[in-house]
Amino acid sequence: MANERRYYADSYTTHFDAHVIETTHYNGLPAVVLDQTYFYPTSGGQPHDTGVLNDTPVSEVAVREDDGAVVHMLEGELAVERVTGQINWARRLDHMQHHTGQHILSQAFIQVARAHTIGFHMSPDSITIDLDQANLEAGVVDAAEDLANRVVNENRPVRAWFPTPEELATLQLRKVPDVDGTLRVVDIGGFDTNACGGTHVAHTGEIGIIKVLRVERRGEALRVEFRCGTRALQDYRTKNNLLQQLSAELTTSYHDIPTSLNRLRDENKSLNRELRVLRKAMLEHEVQAMWKAADHSGASALVAQVFDGRDAGEVRGLVQQLIEHPSTVVICAIAGEKAHLITARSDDLPYDMVVALKRGLAVWGIERGGGRPSFAQGGGTPASLDDAQKAIEAAIAAIRSTES
Numbered sequence: 071m072a073n074e075r076r077y078y079a080d081s082y083t084t085h086f087d088a089h090v091i092e093t094t095h096y097n098g099l100p101a102v103v104l105d106q107t108y109f110y111p112t113s114g115g116q117p118h119d120t121g122v123l124n125d126t127p128v129s130e131v132a133v134r135e136d137d138g139a140v141v142h143m144l145e146g147e148l149a150v151e152r153v154t155g156q157i158n159w160a161r162r163l164d165h166m167q168h169h170t171g172q173h174i175l176s177q178a179f180i181q182v183a184r185a186h187t188i189g190f191h192m193s194p195d196s197i198t199i200d201l202d203q204a205n206l207e208a209g210v211v212d213a214a215e216d217l218a219n220r221v222v223n224e225n226r227p228v229r230a231w232f233p234t235p236e237e238l239a240t241l242q243l244r245k246v247p248d249v250d251g252t253l254r255v256v257d258i259g260g261f262d263t264n265a266c267g268g269t270h271v272a273h274t275g276e277i278g279i280i281k282v283l284r285v286e287r288r289g290e291a292l293r294v295e296f297r298c299g300t301r302a303l304q305d306y307r308t309k310n311n312l313l314q315q316l317s318a319e320l321t322t323s324y325h326d327i328p329t330s331l332n333r334l335r336d337e338n339k340s341l342n343r344e345l346r347v348l349r350k351a352m353l354e355h356e357v358q359a360m361w362k363a364a365d366h367s368g369a370s371a372l373v374a375q376v377f378d379g380r381d382a383g384e385v386r387g388l389v390q391q392l393i394e395h396p397s398t399v400v401i402c403a404i405a406g407e408k409a410h411l412i413t414a415r416s417d418d419l420p421y422d423m424v425v426a427l428k429r430g431l432a433v434w435g436i437e438r439g440g441g442r443p444s445f446a447q448g449g450g451t452p453a454s455l456d457d458a459q460k461a462i463e464a465a466i467a468a469i470r471s472t473e474s
């Protein structure tokens with residue numbers, strides 16, 4: 071029994087009746103074959119249609135390899151003899167706009183730069199063609215885009231048909247496909263003629279607009295990403311909203327956003343420079359204050375200080391500067407969620423600061439830490455200001471015990 075692909079002759083019918091001629095399973099899903107269908111199966115780089123048969127959603131449509139039947143895969147079993155099919159028109163129109171737009175854009179790149187299309191990809195996220203020239207001169211993409219949109223604005227008729235072998239021999243196809251059997255040819259008002267099995271709009275004006283979004287070099291090829299019609303409008307809307315948001319944030323017109331950003335970047339750089347200078351001065355000042363407050367009563371000076379939630383790297387910097395003084399022991403603890411203990415001394419003293427560290431960390435009930443005899447650190451567990459003070463005292467006691 072016939073398995074007619076009605077979409078070849080008519081891309082616009084979305085509602086139709088049909089007989090079920092086979093109920094089967096395909097790719098693990100319940101599936102049916104109909105005597106005629108307007109559902110487009112995945113082929114030629116164009117994704118399949120979606121929709122319903124009666125009330126059952128059609129999740130995928132494919133051409134069966136062994137007999138060429140169009141198989142409608144379903145979200146549920148469908149045991150009936152007759153069905154009413156309804157195709158998702160928004161998705162179909164999107165494919166029609168892009169497929170027709172692709173023919174025009176491919177021809178435009180040939181006419182503007184002799185750049186031939188060697189690949190085509192269409193998915194919900196992106197639509198691209200690959201050109202056989204990786205380096206196009208400046209302005210070529212805009213020129214091809216202008217030409218393509220001129221063809222859209224001229225609202226040329228689009229014709230798809232199966233020519234006889236005699237007629238086919240007289241046609242100048244953009245690219246001759248190496249397939250056996252009858253070829254379907256799509257002619258776009260004399261601008262482009264090519265073999266294609268996809269669905270297309272009837273007049274180029276229905277494409278609305280063809281917009282190139284970006285080009286990207288891919289080895290010896292150039293990938294051109296573009297949008298047509300409704301998807302181009304959505305893309306424009308998203309980008310326009312984003313620009314308006316940025317304009318409002320920067321209190322400037324969208325033309326001046328790059329200037330504003332450059333100014334912000336420069337300001338940020340000089341502020342960072344200033345901040346580094348000030349922080350350095352502040353830390354030097356702090357080192358002096360800590361040194362003054364040290365216990366100078368013993369043979370060696372002792373600097374002991376608790377910090378509340380301070381950056382460990384910054385405290386390490388303070389400690390390193392302090393132990394540059396001869397005969398100096400420095401013990402610092404940072405209280406907080408990840409408490410930290412540092413035990414250090416100048417090179418001229420004999421104490422093992424790892425032993426002092428371990429004694430201090432034992433107060434917090436942990437052993438995570440170590441270092442050199444002159445500089446050790448550890449921590450990582452929560453500790454209060456009180457606990458931090460206790461750890462310092464335990465570390466000092468460890469040093470005192472080696473003195474006596």
Ligand SMILES: [Zn+2]
Pocket residue numbers: 169170173256266267268269270
């Ligand atoms: Zn096509």
